[in-house]
Amino acid sequence: MSLRRPGGPGRTESTTGLVLVSHSALLAAGVVELAAQMAPDVVLRPAGGTDDARLGTSFDVVERAVAAELDAGCDGVVILADIGSARMTAESVVEALEDSRVVLAGGAFVEGAVAAAVAAQTGGSVRDVVAAAAAATRQVQDELDPEQPRGVTGSDASNDRAAVPTASGAVSRRVRVTNPQGLHARPAATLAQLAASFDAEVTIDGVDAGSLLSLMGLGLTQGLEVTLAATGPEAHEAIDAVAHTFESGFGEL
Amino acid sequence: MSAATLDVAWARRFVTLATETVVEHRVELSELDREIGDGDHGENLARGFTAVAAAVDGSSAETVGGVLKLVATTLMSTVGGAAGPLYGTAFLRAAKVSDAPEIDAEGVHTLLDAGLEGIVARGKANVGDKTMVDAWTPAVAAAQSSAASGASPAEVLRAAADAAQQGAVDTDPLVALKGRASYLGERSVGHRDPGAASSALLLDAAARAAQA
Incomplete structure (x- = not known):
């Protein structure tokens, strides 16, 4: 090894x-x-x-x-x-x-x-x-814990490039997986760290973006589109940063 | 005839008698363990103590603590089951407070107390969880009052061994809250905890070694 x-x-x-x-x-x-x-x-x-x-x-x-x-x-x-x-x-x-x-x-x-x-x-x-x-x-x-269902996808997404505020004060955005290998372990870990670094609750297709295993569980491959959503004081900054890593192919393009 | 102190010869006799008793009771201990655990407690201890006896035989340890430390490290590597780290930690802690050529009655209490502390630190069990703690806790209490009343080291160990045996019997009606047996919940009631049973055997061996 x-x-x-x-x-x-x-x-x-x-x-x-x-x-x-x-x-x-x-x-x-x-x-x-x-x-x-x-x-x-x-x-x-x-x-x-x-x-x-x-x-x-x-x-x-x-x-x-x-x-x-x-x-x-x-x-x-x-x-x-x-x-x-x-x-x-x-x-x-x-x-x-x-x-x-x-x-x-x-x-x-x-x-x-x-x-x-x-x-x-x-x-x-x-x-x-x-x-x-x-x-x-x-x-x-x-x-x-049945009180906290996970993996529920928010479907009120918009295709706009800009973050869209929703009624609850959340922002969301649609992004696409661009790199050939998709969201495998390394980028998932980077993404989880990035999401956790903001004062915001960030989700990707409804799952906690700060949780490495949740991200891996999404099985995101090249070409798939996902919904990013965030709430909290730094919701906009978090969405921008996370969207940017998706668009840059997690640095693998 | 009751000596005022115990020395390394006592520790060596203890190892011999402990090995004999766990080998003799291995089927019985494994049967207790089969009822509420994984069924290997007797075989594991017999293997462990057979290795301990060989190790102590070949060592030049000159203090009680020196012998007990060898017991600890050998058990940790040869027992395999939970008894390995539990007894291993107990003997290791006991060794730390008995690294002297001779120990007196209060020293015996201190030694047993350190052993119990090791078991609790490693297994995180409380009194009443149906574990070896239920044998050791009354044993240490009995040793404390016996030593305080001016008894000899042999008498202190006898008091501890008898209390441990009663403690083991008293685990019968308990619901297991630790270890593999805890998965059985209520179905563990009516069975004696194998770790408490083997603890009573070991303390009895320690008491008999002091009478010799």
């Missing part, structure tokens, strides 16, 4: 590796496989099962995976764990290492790992990667 610094040597992006801990070696390896698909340059290591290939977790297995990632040149390592002893063993390793570069993330194992891997792929620091796992987990929780 190649280890690429996403922004090149002159940039400040971090190289954060992930260790996936589960009772099941198969499960840990499967999550690595899934996450690697969206984060081909991130160092991902499974640490599932015991030393003698049983179901369970081992301090040594987790510790070796963390050490291997640091040896591979990672600036930091985020550990994700599933249930029971996986989490407790990972905690024990973090406690024993006393190394601020090594952190255990909370949250859902699969969703958290995918979001964390994408955040790492885009140069996220240990903190960014842990935050991505947490955000993905909150999204899972939101899906359980």
